[in-house]
Amino acid sequence: MPRFPRLSLRSVLIGINLVVLLLPVAGIQLMRLYESALVRQTESALIAQGAFIAAFYRSLVLEQGTQNWDALSRPLDATAPAWRNGDWLPQPPTLDLASSPTLEPFPDGMPGPDAEPFAGRVGVRLEPVLKDAQLVTLAGIRVVDPWGVIVASTGNDVGQSIEHGEEVAMALYGRATSRIRRKDDITEVTALDSISRNSSIRVFVASPIVLHERLIGAVLLSRTPPSIVQALYGKRWLLLQGFLLLVGIVLIMSILTFRLIARPISRLANQAELITTGEISASETLSSPESVKPRTTEVARLQEAITNMAMTLEQRANYLQDFSRHVSHEFKTPIASIRGAIEVLEDHGANMDENQRVRFFENIAADAERLQRLTERLTELTRAELRQGQLTRVDLAAVVHTVAESFHDLRVLPRNFEDVHCRGDEAVIRAVLETLFENALQHEATEISVWPSVDAGTLRVHVQDNGAGISPSNREQIFEPFFTTARERGGTGLGLTIARALLRQVEGDITLNADNGPTTFCLELQPG
Numbered sequence: 001m002p003r004f005p006r007l008s009l010r011s012v013l014i015g016i017n018l019v020v021l022l023l024p025v026a027g028i029q030l031m032r033l034y035e036s037a038l039v040r041q042t043e044s045a046l047i048a049q050g051a052f053i054a055a056f057y058r059s060l061v062l063e064q065g066t067q068n069w070d071a072l073s074r075p076l077d078a079t080a081p082a083w084r085n086g087d088w089l090p091q092p093p094t095l096d097l098a099s100s101p102t103l104e105p106f107p108d109g110m111p112g113p114d115a116e117p118f119a120g121r122v123g124v125r126l127e128p129v130l131k132d133a134q135l136v137t138l139a140g141i142r143v144v145d146p147w148g149v150i151v152a153s154t155g156n157d158v159g160q161s162i163e164h165g166e167e168v169a170m171a172l173y174g175r176a177t178s179r180i181r182r183k184d185d186i187t188e189v190t191a192l193d194s195i196s197r198n199s200s201i202r203v204f205v206a207s208p209i210v211l212h213e214r215l216i217g218a219v220l221l222s223r224t225p226p227s228i229v230q231a232l233y234g235k236r237w238l239l240l241q242g243f244l245l246l247v248g249i250v251l252i253m254s255i256l257t258f259r260l261i262a263r264p265i266s267r268l269a270n271q272a273e274l275i276t277t278g279e280i281s282a283s284e285t286l287s288s289p290e291s292v293k294p295r296t297t298e299v300a301r302l303q304e305a306i307t308n309m310a311m312t313l314e315q316r317a318n319y320l321q322d323f324s325r326h327v328s329h330e331f332k333t334p335i336a337s338i339r340g341a342i343e344v345l346e347d348h349g350a351n352m353d354e355n356q357r358v359r360f361f362e363n364i365a366a367d368a369e370r371l372q373r374l375t376e377r378l379t380e381l382t383r384a385e386l387r388q389g390q391l392t393r394v395d396l397a398a399v400v401h402t403v404a405e406s407f408h409d410l411r412v413l414p415r416n417f418e419d420v421h422c423r424g425d426e427a428v429i430r431a432v433l434e435t436l437f438e439n440a441l442q443h444e445a446t447e448i449s450v451w452p453s454v455d456a457g458t459l460r461v462h463v464q465d466n467g468a469g470i471s472p473s474n475r476e477q478i479f480e481p482f483f484t485t486a487r488e489r490g491g492t493g494l495g496l497t498i499a500r501a502l503l504r505q506v507e508g509d510i511t512l513n514a515d516n517g518p519t520t521f522c523l524e525l526q527p528g
Contacts, residue, residue, distance in 0.1 A: 014254060017250045017253060017254050017257075018250075035097055036095070036096050036097045036098065038225045038226055038227075039095050039096075039097060039180065039201075039203060039225045040093040040095055040096070041225070042203045042223050042224075042225040042226075043093040043094075043095050043178050043203050043205060044093045045137070045139075045223070046139060046178075046203060046205035046221040046222070046223055047091050047093065047176075047178075047205055047207070049133070049137055049139060049141070049221055050205055050206075050207040050219045050221050051091075051207065053126075053130070053141065053143065053219045053221075054207055054208075054209045054219055056126065056129065057122065057126060057143060057209050057216075057217060057219070058209060058211050058216070060122045060125055060126060061118075061122055061211060061216060062211075064118060064121070064122070072116060072118050072119070072146075072216065073146050073211070073214035073215055073216045074146040074147075074172075074214065074215045075214065075215070076173070076174040076208075076210065076213065076214070076215055077173040077174050077175070091176050091207070093178065094178055095178050095179075095180055095203065097180070100179075100180050101180070102180050102181065102182055102201060103166070103179055103180065103181045103182070104181065104182060105181055105182055105183065105184040105202075106162075106165055106167075106181055106202075106204060106222070107162070107164055107165055108160075109150065109157045109160025109161060109162050110160060110161050110162075110164065111160065111161070112147075112148070112149050112159075112160065112161025112163070113147065113149065113161070114149070114159070115145050115149040115150075115151050115159065116145045116146070116147070116149075116151075119145035119146075119149075119151045119216075119217060120145075120151050122151065122152075123143060123145075123150075123151030123152035123158070124152075126143060126151075126152040127152040127153065127158070130143070130152055130153070130154050131154050134154045137223075138223065139154075139221050139222065139223040140154055140155065140221065140222040140223070141153065141154045141219065141220070141221050142154070142155070142157070142162065142219070142220045142221075143209075143217060143218070143219050143220075144162060144163075144168060144172075144217055144218050144219075144220070145216075145217050146172065146215050146216060146217055147161075147163065147172075148161050148162055148163025148164075148168055148169075148172060148218075149161050149163075150162060151217070162220070165206075165220070166179065167179050167204050167205070167206035167220060168206055168218060168220055170206060171206035171207060171208045171218035171219075171220070172208065172215065172218055173208075174208050174210065174215055175208070176205075176206065176207045176208065177205070177206050178203065178204065178205045178206075179203075179204045180201050180202075180203060180204075181201065181202050181203075181204055182200065182201060182202075183199070183200055183201060183202050183224065199224050199225055199226065199227045201224070201225065202222055202223070202224050202225075203222065203223055203224075203225055204220065204221070204222045205220070205221050205222075206218055206219070206220045206221075207219050264303065265302070268302065268303055268306055271306075272306060272310070334367035334368070334371050335367075335371070337363060337364075337367045338364050338367045338368065341360045341361075341363050341364050341367075342364070344360060345357065345360055390425055391423050391424060391425065391506060391507070391526075392423070392424070392425065392426070393421050393422075393423060393528045394421060394422050394423070394424050394425070394426045394429060394528060395420075395421055396417055396420045396421065396422055396429070396452065396461065397414065397417035397418070397420060399426055399429050399430050399433065400412070400414045400417060400433065400450050401414070402430065403430055403433045403434055403437065406434070407437050407441070409441060409446075410437060410440065410441060410445065410446065410447065410448055411446060411447040411448070412437075412447075412448050412450065413447065413448065413449045413450065414450045414451070415449065415450070415451040416451050416452060417450075417451075417452060420452050420459075421527075421528035422459050422461075422525040422526060422527060422528045423507075423525070423526040423527065423528040424506040424507075424508060424525055424526065424528075425505075425506045428502045428503065428505070428506050429523070429525075431498075431499070431502060432499040432502060432503060432510065432523060433450075433463070435495045435496065435498070435499045436448075436463050436465075436499070436521055438495065439495060439496070440465035440467050440519075443465070443467035443468045443469070443470075443519070444467050444468050445465035445466055445467030445468075446466060447465065447466045448463060448464065448465045448466075449462075449463075449464045449465075450462065450463050450464075454527065457527065458524055458525070458526075458527075459524075459525045459526065459527045459528075460522050460523065460524055460525070461522070461523040461525065462520055462521070462522055462523075463520065463521045463522075463523070464518050464519065464520040464521075465518065465519055466518060467519060469516075469518065469519050470512070470519055472516060475512060478496055478512060479496050479497060479500055479510075479512075480497070481494060481497045496510070503523065503524075503525075506525075506526075507526055508523065508524050508525045508526065509523075509524045510522065510523055510524070511524070
């Protein structure tokens with residue numbers, strides 16, 4: 001009993017497609033890259049807003065018309081970028097959840113010195129604009145003077161110092177900075193389409209405000225990035241369309257897979273079961289409507305292999321059935337004769353004269369000898385069919401010469417065997433030639449001609465005798481087991497059957513000439 005239950009191929013394919021279908025859904029939940037994209041999207045928006053606020057702040061400062069820059073500004077850090085009018089200064093987003101640390105919440109403002117009066121006047125004009133813009137951007141905005149004191153804010157912290165904040169400190173040195181900080185107050189959002197964001201982090205962006213290569217202030221912006229759930233909800237219709245498209249693709253793939261793989265294999269299994277139970281034959285499967293060749297190469301090869309195997313097994317079974325019938329018939333006749341002779345001897349042996357008893361015993365001995373010959377030939381046939389010939393390079397001239405020397409009553413005439421070799425088994429070829437020479441003697445032959453020829457990559461050895469020949473009615477049966485015209489001379493009808501079996505084990509065959517001329521056998525061999 002299998003340890004685990006077997007699954008149908010259809011179930012496996014459907015399961016695989018469902019896994020493929022669920023992978024994107026599961027991937028979205030674990031996709032840290034998408035969350036980082038949301039953070040960078042928020043950072044980019046804050047950078048753009050900061051650039052506009054810095055530009056507006058500079059325009060307000062220029063309206064004041066003052067030239068006392070040393071008192072109203074501070075020098076840039078020597079390692080800061082060279083801020084020059086007319087230069088392009090892009091600020092690409094840099095935050096990444098995988099590499100950027102998450103800092104503690106931004107520190108609260110602290111009491112500090114009074115803001116520079118000039119910066120305070122600019123901040124008073126700027127603050128209404130910031131609060132008006134916040135209604136759209138929803139970002140927290142604070143503008144500080146060159147010493148970190150807030151001069152304009154969307155909150156209620158004007159006059160406090162935030163110079164101790166890392167982002168502001170870096171901006172006051174002339175460096176734009178972005179940071180991720182943990183939120184100290186997380187808004188509980190129940191509606192996915194709410195303007196509030198329930199993420200646990202907040203993005204901070206600080207940019208210096210530079211005029212005439214002097215630092216005149218900095219702007220700090222902050223915004224909570226959208227959570228993955230809120231971002232997906234915002235694209236719910238697009239995701240739904242993608243999901244439906246994916247479901248449709250999976251269904252189409254499942255149908256195609258079933259039609260191209262599962263159904264042909266199921267059909268093959270049904271045909272194999274019918275062949276096993278004997279309801280149909282292997283040849284009938286080729287002509288049945290269910291035998292349509294599959295469209296996939298592997299399944300088509302599998303169907304062809306199963307059909308060929310079934311036909312081979314069916315032919316083998318038919319052969320064994322006919323062979324068993326022939327064996328039974330061949331053994332039944334001598335056994336019946338022996339039993340009859342024994343019964344006669346038992347009943348009337350005492351009243352027979354010596355000559356009669358000897359004749360009965362001779363009949364018994366002859367039938368027993370025939371049974372022995374049949375047994376030996378059957379053993380040889382079995383060995384021939386199970387033999388695995390060793391394919392080597394064989395010198396045909398030497399083999400023909402060796403066989404010819406053992407038949408003194410035949411005149412063997414080999415022709416054109418100079419440097420003719422084949423790929424086969426020397427013992428097999430010798431045994432086949434001996435069988436043909438013996439058959440020729442039984443049919444009153446006195447001379448045998450042997451010669452080779454090559455045609456279409458096949459080496460043929462022709463063996464022709466001058467015996468009585470084979471009648472047209474017997475030509476179709478000479479290779480069948482137990483067929484013989486020399487039964488009274490001890491023939492078993494297995495010689496040519498054994499010869500063909502031996503040759504087929506070394507990738508060869510034997511045939512008989514089609515015309516009614518002199519008997520000519522042809523051994524088909526592989527050239528060597």
